[in-house]
Amino acid sequence: MATKKSVGKIGDKLKKVNESFTVNMYDNGFMVEIGGRDHDDEWANAKLMVSDVEGLVALIKEAVELPKDN
Numbered sequence: 001m002a003t004k005k006s007v008g009k010i011g012d013k014l015k016k017v018n019e020s021f022t023v024n025m026y027d028n029g030f031m032v033e034i035g036g037r038d039h040d041d042e043w044a045n046a047k048l049m050v051s052d053v054e055g056l057v058a059l060i061k062e063a064v065e066l067p068k069d070n
Contacts, residue, residue, distance in 0.1 A: 010046055010062050010063055013046040014039075014046050015036070015067070016066065017066045017067070019068060021033060021035075021060075029049055029052065030056045032047070032048050032063070033045060033046070033047045034046050036069050
């Protein structure tokens with residue numbers, strides 16, 4: 001049985017991002033949901049989980065630095 005490759009960065013899923021994203025807080029971490037364009041230039045949403053605030057800050061920094069799809 002094939003397993004999915006672990007995704008740790010927004011850039012692994014999206015090459016361009018929309019101007020907004022959502023952060024959800026859970027008991028065991030955070031989820032960032034962001035839309036944009038994938039590497040095939042199709043619309044896509046990325047949902048990434050992190051377990052601590054440092055990981056959340058890293059994802060937010062990456063989202064801000066990626067090219068915008070506008």
